[in-house]
Amino acid sequence: MNYGRRVDSEMYDYLLDNGMTREEYRFFMSHRLKRWCIMGNDYYVTNEHLVSADGNTRAAGRSSAMRPSPGSTTTATACR
Incomplete structure (x- = not known):
């Protein structure tokens, strides 16, 4: 998600079921963190x-x- 790639629906459900909020998911999708990533x-x-x-x-x-x-x-x- 740091790379701004949307996850599939099954993973999205998993994230929500395990504590991630919709607002947190939207943060990753909208903040263009990719430029700061080194893997x-x-x-x-x-x-x-x-x-x-x-x-x-x-x-x-x-x-x-x-x-x-x-x-x-x-x-x-x-x-x-």
């Missing part, structure tokens, strides 16, 4: 966890489909 992503094998139906978690290990190229662990994107 950085760090990847570590320990970031990914599997969550079972009973809520227990365990490390996903190397079974995950998304993996960076060898030697690349961090990306940063300026949003201008």
